Amino acid sequence: MDLKQLTALVTVAEVGSVTKAARLLHLVQPAVTRQIRLLEEEVGVALFNRTHQGMIPTAAGEALVLRARRALQELERARAEIRPDPRQVAGIVTVGVLDSVVDVVVPPLVTAVAQRYPEIHLRIMAAYSGHLQQWLDAGDVDLSLLYNLAETPSLAVVPLLREDLWVVAPTAAGLAPDRPVTWATLLEQPLVLPVAGHGLRALIDQARSSMPVEPRIAVEVDSMHLQKKLVLAGHGWTVLPAAGVAGDVAAGILSGAPLTEPELSRSVVLGLSRTMRTPPPVEAVAASLGRLIRTLVRSGAWPSARLSRPVGDDDG
Known part of the structure; x- marks a missing residue:
């Protein structure tokens, strides 16, 4: 097992094709195929499934790619840190x-x-x-x-x-950074929230657990980008860190305000x-x-x- 074989393995796994990998590595296609075959012979298992859709790593292949990528990164880092001038941070x-x-x-x-x-x-x-x-x-x-x-x-x-979390709503709601919004007001709206188990969702659930009103959850997502898109489309309000929405609020794409009574921060x-x-x-x-x-x-x-x-x- 050598660096050429590991480099070929990682490159083929990333691009899904021996032909594309050969172009990226400035090699002929048979050379890349040979590196993969030699590696498979050495480890004794198939590392790729050859399909019409391309080269798909097997379970063993995925495990080896993960470790090979890490090894190559460490070697690349070591090369970059070795400089004639030891005072140069590199x-x-x-x-x-x-x-x-x-x-x-x-x-x-x-x-x-x-x-x-x-x-x-x-x-x-x-x-x-x-x-x-x-x-x-x-x-x-x-x-x-x-x-x-x-x-x-x-x-x-x-x-x-420590940063405060904000209520985020469509611009028609007229929220403003200098006018905090209470939990009572937030819970009157349908909500777009992170999925259960997400760290932000845990903060939200803990903060509202003492309140008598159950939230109306319109949809749960696993993406801040989707949270904002769904709010923009009118599916409900949401709660996000201020840093994640300040640009959208300043640009007039969304409206937002700090959450209060009680405040929520991370x-x-x-x-x-x-x-x-x-x-x-x-x-x-x-x-x-x-x-x-x-x-x-x-x-x-x-x-x-x-x-x-x-x-x-x-x-x-």
Whole structure:
């Protein structure tokens, strides 16, 4: 088993075709086919089902692709970190970002890292907090924004901020950021909510559990994008983090307001693995993210948020 075989395996699995993989790898098709065949002979099982729809990994193939991809990423990271000048911070850093804060965080983070650490290559992976935590535990991301998480045996957690959740409605509802909406008003409306088991849904259910009115749930979804689309289409109101809807509210696409009586908020934290030494590029990106969070909150670019404690510093 060598790097050429692992590279061919991962590439074929990603594009679903030996022909496409050969083009991407700048090889002839028989060479890629041979690498896959040699790998299958070595492990003693079929790694792909050859179908009219393309090359589909078998269960064994999927398991090997997962580990091969991780191994190739680590080797790529090691190559990027080896530089003639050891003072130069360089390498590949994979950052997990909550779906609900992508618009607020990702563009300025990419800009800040490019300006301060031009030799760092960022990879951004966006998902819900539960998925991000799994990826962080598995080593698929180097650091990640998470919410409502305390430290665990495998993760070190740095509190960043606490942000209020907003009621989100069509523009015709006339909600405004300076006029909070009560739970009583919210529960008069049909609701578009995350599916049960989702972290945000758990917050919502816990907050309304003491109220006598049962919610009228119009639809449950597993996507913030779908929540907003369904609200826009008039299927009901919803509850989302302020950072996830502030741009839509400012653009007049949706209307939104802080939720009150009682207020509902979540904490956003930075998670890092305890199980391995933190490489200098990861430390650099973590520090940049901390500085960025401070700036976003203090400038009001992250609405309805307040710092949990001082994060980073202005010069570090």
